[in-house]
Amino acid sequence: MNKVISVKVSDIAPFGAFAIFELDGKQYKGLIHISEIANTFVNDINDFVKIGQDVEVLILELNDEKAQAKLSIKKVNA
Template identity: 40%
Template sequence: MGYHQIHVGDIVDVTITGIQPYGAFALLPDQTSGLIHISEISDRFVRSVGNYVTIGETIKVKVIDIDEKSHQAKLSLKAVAKRRKFRRHRRPIVETPKGFRSLEEMLPRWISRGINKEEDV
């Protein structure tokens, strides 16, 4: 084996080495291979694995299983992508007035807030 022992649950950088209709093959840091099955690419429908990864690309994946006989890892891209979703910035809550007259009164405040936020950037 290589210099870095891989365990189930690890999140590792892998290099995509091949793409098939059923998934993508990857080289792990310990020089073993793994497969990201099409069902582990995304939570959404995956028409083509090549729309998500390219050969030679380095990506982060989660090791979800290791076959002891073949030493091939089963990998998940969507498990790592799910973790990223929680880092989204939430939009501020805006008070919403009722009726057109209230909109007219609130518009200058909303514009002012927007301008001030742009200046902060």
């Protein structure tokens, strides 16, 4: 799915950031893996995104059944 959307960062973990968003009336939780945060090496995700921040992401994969998604910030800015 090649769609760019705006999401809100809801949580940050050592391996990535979680974001929530709505698509076609359905609520999803997405993961922006640390490797998809930026085009440079990311040591600390907090240097790039903050909880509550709205960010533009590309949907890499969408699981309608689980209401989950894999997201990328770096592919939007590529």
